[in-house]
Amino acid sequence: xxxxxxxxxxxxxxxxLPGRESRVPVPPRHHVLDAPMDDAFxxxxxxxxxxxxxxxxxxxxxxxxxVHSTAVGYSxxxxxxxxxxxxxxxxxxxxxxxxxxxxxAVTTYAAMLRLFWENHDPTQxxxxxxxxxxxxxxxxxxxSDGQKDLAELSRKSFQGRLSDxxxxxxxxxxLDVPEFYFxxxxxxxxxxxxxxxxxxxxxxxxxxxVGLGAA
Numbered sequence: 001x002x003x004x005x006x007x008x009x010x011x012x013x014x015x016x017l018p019g020r021e022s023r024v025p026v027p028p029r030h031h032v033l034d035a036p037m038d039d040a041f042x043x044x045x046x047x048x049x050x051x052x053x054x055x056x057x058x059x060x061x062x063x064x065x066x067v068h069s070t071a072v073g074y075s076x077x078x079x080x081x082x083x084x085x086x087x088x089x090x091x092x093x094x095x096x097x098x099x100x101x102x103x104x105a106v107t108t109y110a111a112m113l114r115l116f117w118e119n120h121d122p123t124q125x126x127x128x129x130x131x132x133x134x135x136x137x138x139x140x141x142x143x144s145d146g147q148k149d150l151a152e153l154s155r156k157s158f159q160g161r162l163s164d165x166x167x168x169x170x171x172x173x174x175l176d177v178p179e180f181y182f183x184x185x186x187x188x189x190x191x192x193x194x195x196x197x198x199x200x201x202x203x204x205x206x207x208x209x210v211g212l213g214a215a
Contacts, residue, residue, distance in 0.1 A: 003150040007090035007133040008126045017091045020111035023081045026071075026182050031189035032062050035069040035101075038182070044068055045104045047112045047147070047215065048177055050095035050139035051052065051120035052128030055190040056201035057098045060119050062189070066107025072188060073100045074181045075171070076139060079180055087135050096135045099180055109147055113154045116140065121204050122172045123162065127201050138172040157209040165206050 004187055026038045051057045054072040062070045074087050077094030087094045100112055122138040140155075142148040149172045159170050182188075190199050 001063070010035060010093050010134055011078070011091050013078045013093075016093055017082065017086050017089070019082055019086070019092070021081065023098075024083075024182055024184050027185050030062070030069050030071075031206045032192045033067070033069055037069065037071055037148075037188070039069075040100050041068070043103070044101045045109060046143055047100040047102065047109060048141040048143070048180060049100070049112075049116045050076070050097045050137060050141075051116060051122075052096070052138075052202075053131055053198070053200035054096040054098050054187065055197060056199035057096075057119070058189065059191045059199070060096055060115055061100045061112070062192075062199065064102075064107065064111070064115060066111070067100060067102045069101040070189075071182060073097055073099060075141060077174060080179075084184055084187065088133070090133055090135075091194055092134060092141075094181070095137055095139050096183075097139070097141070097180070098181050105206035110151055110154070113140075113150060117154065117158045117202050117208045118206075119201055120145045121167075121202055122158075122170045123168045123204075125171045129200060131200055138170075140172060140174045141177040142174065143177050148176075154208070158206075159184060160205060161206050161209060165204065166206055167206070 062064045074094035079092035128136040139153045
């Protein structure tokens with residue numbers, strides 16, 4: 001009964017499910033990195049990305065040098081504290097996202113952007129491969145003007161590479177960071193807990209411009 005009549009289109013705020021006041025319980029420690037999951041993260045920088053199924057996206061980032069902690073969740077929609085089933089219904093407007101906490105003394109936001117662009121296809125609109133729906137859209141959610149400038153520059157640069165390779169226009173949304181809602185415990189570091197689980201990660205095979213920087 002939750003399903004939106006058009007899962008490929010964003011619901012309006014009036015169509016969105018009401019959600020709830022209480023958030024889901026958050027595990028205290030990262031299953032792989034043994035870092036806090038929910039903390040002030042003093043001295044760290046935070047990034048937020050939507051790039052298809054969040055299970056595979058999270059693994060890409062926790063494996064990266066300089067990443068201190070990761071978490072998956074829901075963002076850029078309307079429903080407060082949604083459940084996974086509600087997000088999948090198409091009636092929350094939320095995207096499946098990965099929050100990345102990294103040490104700016106070891107790596108850079110530009111390096112995080114490179115991982116983002118190279119590990120999914122940002123030209124597919126409301127889908128990623130076989131996964132279809134608004135929760136699988138490509139998105140960069142920025143915490144500062146500096147992040148926004150880098151994200152927009154990277155989109156422009158990568159679009160040139162994709163166009164040269166025959167790909168259509170990038171559909172990635174770049175927005176000021178919305179509220180982040182943690183996903184349920186069983187989604188956190190899912191592919192470490194379930195090594196044979198579905199990943200869903202793909203890409204265009206096009207490398208991100210070197211000028212974006214590296215770790």
